Amino acid sequence: MHIQENISLKPYNTFGIDVTAKHFVSASNIDDLKQILSLKEHPNKLILGGGSNMLLTKDFNGLVVHINLKGIEIISENDNTVIVKANAGENWHEFVLWCINNGFGGIENLSLIPGNVGTAPIQNIGAYGVELKDVFESCEALSLETKSLRSFSKSECNFGYRNSIFKQEAKGQFIITNVNFKLSKQNYNLSINYGAITSQLELMKANNPTIQDISKAVISIRESKLPNPKEIGNSGSFFKNPVISKTLFNTLLENFKDIPSYPISEDKVKVPAGWLIEKAGFKGKRFDDYGVHKNQALVLVNFGGAKGSDILKLSKLIQKTVERIFGIFIEAEVNIL
Ligand code: FAD
Numbered sequence: 001m002h003i004q005e006n007i008s009l010k011p012y013n014t015f016g017i018d019v020t021a022k023h024f025v026s027a028s029n030i031d032d033l034k035q036i037l038s039l040k041e042h043p044n045k046l047i048l049g050g051g052s053n054m055l056l057t058k059d060f061n062g063l064v065v066h067i068n069l070k071g072i073e074i075i076s077e078n079d080n081t082v083i084v085k086a087n088a089g090e091n092w093h094e095f096v097l098w099c100i101n102n103g104f105g106g107i108e109n110l111s112l113i114p115g116n117v118g119t120a121p122i123q124n125i126g127a128y129g130v131e132l133k134d135v136f137e138s139c140e141a142l143s144l145e146t147k148s149l150r151s152f153s154k155s156e157c158n159f160g161y162r163n164s165i166f167k168q169e170a171k172g173q174f175i176i177t178n179v180n181f182k183l184s185k186q187n188y189n190l191s192i193n194y195g196a197i198t199s200q201l202e203l204m205k206a207n208n209p210t211i212q213d214i215s216k217a218v219i220s221i222r223e224s225k226l227p228n229p230k231e232i233g234n235s236g237s238f239f240k241n242p243v244i245s246k247t248l249f250n251t252l253l254e255n256f257k258d259i260p261s262y263p264i265s266e267d268k269v270k271v272p273a274g275w276l277i278e279k280a281g282f283k284g285k286r287f288d289d290y291g292v293h294k295n296q297a298l299v300l301v302n303f304g305g306a307k308g309s310d311i312l313k314l315s316k317l318i319q320k321t322v323e324r325i326f327g328i329f330i331e332a333e334v335n336i337l
């Protein structure tokens, strides 16, 4: 365990924001983590995974703990299903590819999402009709207070849209150390009804799609819409899609006839925040070195030298403008630090 001083976090966050961590340490096993948590001289800690869901607005005057626990293993299997355990520091997309290469289905729709396996349960990552909760079996997490490991079952995690216990009651109290997934070995439950996937599979002439085909389709859709953080700094969707009452939606329809929506329950619908932001005039707007992506208005971008505070300021302007026009508050999905 080697604690470094005054480390730039630029390579560690996909927004590419250049702030400094007073101290920085990488943890590659649970004993390291326990030791780090016991360091009395470093009471202020920031847990860092792949840095793909955070906006760093200032230097961090504490200890950044970089989660680097590696390893994937098969825990049990039968003819139909397999339980795979992956440690928190595994890269999510590489884990998806490992599963596909081994014929394990269930997370192919979640291809190319950046970040770590251990962070995936926190906001219940989702894309193209699948959410982490659909394959989640359990996870283990280290309590920051007691420094002991605790297991969380699926029901205990209380997963919702971009939500879990780790964003609610248990926020900031645990470090997830590994996740167990229940995946299929045959009779895959393929999720191909999401519009863009259906048309991409047609384009690929994949009439009988495999899990590989779905992964390829998702990758190519994502590459056409979302900026690659290696080229343009970003954190994916900056805001969540708001869920609103049908009453408000019907009122909005009177003025905005083309407003899209997805049913959530009898009296609620989800509205794409990207549409609201585009209608509010922000899509493709650039201010100095930061702005709103030209292909996806939900994605705020750093063209190079932006500060986190610039992007935060823009996000607040967008929130205010969307609320003024539509009466809808769009909540940030990204963790602002
Ligand atoms: P980080 O940014 O490192 O951390 C996020 C938060 O979790 C921080 O508060 C951190 O302190 C905490 N944390 C990190 N690791 C742990 C741990 N082991 N235990 C406890 N707390 C921890 N998300 C989706 O859901 N769907 C998408 O389609 C999607 N597309 C994206 C596309 C792009 C281009 C980008 C840049 C992001 C996208 N995201 C998407 C968001 C992001 O990839 C996910 O939220 C991902 O799970 C974040 O993982 P991370 O390891 O990078 O988290």
Ligand code: EPU
Pocket (backbone or CB within 6 Å): 126, 127, 128, 129, 225, 235, 236, 237, 238, 239, 240, 241, 260, 272, 273, 274, 275, 276, 278, 283, 295, 296, 297, 298, 333
């Ligand atoms: N739209 C616009 N203009 C835009 C962007 C979107 O009008 O600039 C409207 C269109 O009507 C479009 C609809 O929004 O049909 C949905 O757009 P898209 O399919 O791109 O998905 P999204 O709702 O913007 C969500 C997730 C993404 C996930 C995709 C695919 C959230 C906050 N975002 O985006 O997740 O990859 O669906 O399933 O739920 C992330 O969380 O970081 C993320 C990228």
